[in-house]
Amino acid sequence: MRILQIIDSLAAGGAERMAVNYANALTTKVEFSGLIATRLEGPLLQQLKANVTYHFLNKKGSFDLKAVFRLKAFVKLHKITIIQAHSTSFFTGFLLKLICPSVQLIWHDHYGDSEFLHKRPIKILKIVLPFFSGVISVNQKLKHWAKEQMHFNNTIYLPNFTSDENTTQGKTVLKGIEGKRIVCLANLREQKNHFLLIEVANKLKVSHPDWTFHLVGKDNQDAYSTALKNSISELGLEDTVFIYGAKSDIFTVLQQSTIGILTSQSEGLPVALLEYGLHKMPVVVTAVGEINSVIQNGVNGCMVPSQESELFYIALIQLIENENLRIQLGDSLYQTVLETYSEQAVIIPYLNWLQTTILK
Numbered sequence: 001m002r003i004l005q006i007i008d009s010l011a012a013g014g015a016e017r018m019a020v021n022y023a024n025a026l027t028t029k030v031e032f033s034g035l036i037a038t039r040l041e042g043p044l045l046q047q048l049k050a051n052v053t054y055h056f057l058n059k060k061g062s063f064d065l066k067a068v069f070r071l072k073a074f075v076k077l078h079k080i081t082i083i084q085a086h087s088t089s090f091f092t093g094f095l096l097k098l099i100c101p102s103v104q105l106i107w108h109d110h111y112g113d114s115e116f117l118h119k120r121p122i123k124i125l126k127i128v129l130p131f132f133s134g135v136i137s138v139n140q141k142l143k144h145w146a147k148e149q150m151h152f153n154n155t156i157y158l159p160n161f162t163s164d165e166n167t168t169q170g171k172t173v174l175k176g177i178e179g180k181r182i183v184c185l186a187n188l189r190e191q192k193n194h195f196l197l198i199e200v201a202n203k204l205k206v207s208h209p210d211w212t213f214h215l216v217g218k219d220n221q222d223a224y225s226t227a228l229k230n231s232i233s234e235l236g237l238e239d240t241v242f243i244y245g246a247k248s249d250i251f252t253v254l255q256q257s258t259i260g261i262l263t264s265q266s267e268g269l270p271v272a273l274l275e276y277g278l279h280k281m282p283v284v285v286t287a288v289g290e291i292n293s294v295i296q297n298g299v300n301g302c303m304v305p306s307q308e309s310e311l312f313y314i315a316l317i318q319l320i321e322n323e324n325l326r327i328q329l330g331d332s333l334y335q336t337v338l339e340t341y342s343e344q345a346v347i348i349p350y351l352n353w354l355q356t357t358i359l360k
Contacts, residue, residue: 001354002032002079006071006093007086010042011218012246013187014271015087015110018138018160020044022084023052025163025343029351032078036071038092043248053078059092068095075100082358084108084136094128104358108136109146110268117145125150133358136350138268139290156353159290161346162274162337170252175242176212182316183257183281185250185272186264187217188225188243196263196286198231198241199309200316205240208320212239216253218246254279259319259326264288265306277337280330284315294341300332 003026007019019035026033027049034053037045041056048054055074059067071092075083085093086108093105107129111120129135135155137143146155174181186192194215201213219225232241247253254260260276260283267289274294276283283301285291295301302315319326339345 001030001081001351001359003030003082003084004032004034004036004075004078004080005084005086006036006038006089008038008089008092009040010037010044011040011187012043012248012250013218014160014268015108016042016044017047017162017271018108018110019084019086020047021161021163021343024049025161025347027051029347032080034074034078034080036074038067038071038089043246046248057092062091063095065095068092068099071096072100075103082106082354086110090128090132091124094131097131105132106134106136106354106358107132108138109142110138111142117141117149120145122149134353139293141289142268154357156349158346158350158353159293159341160269160271160274161341161343162271162278163343170249170255172216172244172247172249172253172256174214174244174253174256176214177210178256179258180211181214181257182211182259182261183214183216183253184261184263185216185253185275186262186270187246188215188219188228190224191264191266192217193263193265193286193306194228195231196265196307196309196312197261198228198235198237200263200313201237201241202235203309203313204316205237207317209240211320213241214253214257215241215243216245216247216250219243250275251279254281257281259284259316261312261316262286262291263312264291267291269294274337274341277333277341280334282319282326282329283333284312284319286312294336295333299329300336301329 005019005023023035036055038057038059082104084106087110090107135146143157146152260281262285269290286306287303295303297303304311
């Protein structure tokens, strides 16, 4: 098999991380593994292995036909047999299929607002999906949606996975006191609900002032970001909550952190949670999306209902005040990730699915 991942950008997001993870993992499993960023590059470019064939398409718009023909030339040159289009790059894959019908298309659906699937735009998907041979869904809700709403039968649920390889040299130095840092890996956008984090931080500043919060993720410098920063300033949390923007050296960031959190109001299966687990970090997370398929409350992490700042605060205090509990939950989450959400656990059924349904 000769497989190409395509993704719109290499910003530090979950879908982008998975495109990179698949490209890296397949280098030792198939004849050819490549990755194309269609519109923008970004910090995750540094995480690509040297033996992944990479190309930046520099696509300027939805119907940039010159870019599509450049993509066709790349596909022909490297004799690509399968294209795995992540998230919104499905449209680029569709345009390629029109002029290169021999290639097999897979759509990797990373839709994060799986709590609000009824609001999802579907007109364009109904047009393009008949040109695809398969759909990978990152949670069971998306798989059900593909079958029931899109009437697409060859869909498989494959959880996100993470890798323990540190391919990026660490530069980021977190502020705060060692052993008292709480990290949140999440791009600054409404779905991630950082305002819940701010509520919790405001409580923690009073009860445990030495502990600090570290927000790592893409900052779009938009209204959400501005409102978040204003809230930090108004509450006097400048020495409690720190914003770093997107970082490529996540391994280094997590090495400096003690507790991992996610305050999301909607999720698919967040890669950040798996990265916390791989670093044996205790977590406090909200019960949204596929998170409750990973976390058993009190067994391998702490999970609370979405929007419940008081319950989130209480769970966080439990971890802060009990080092043994932190170790126990962190070790347990590590085992969960290894068994179900590791590269090996996902790539084997993925390749089997390709062989039996795509290349049959």
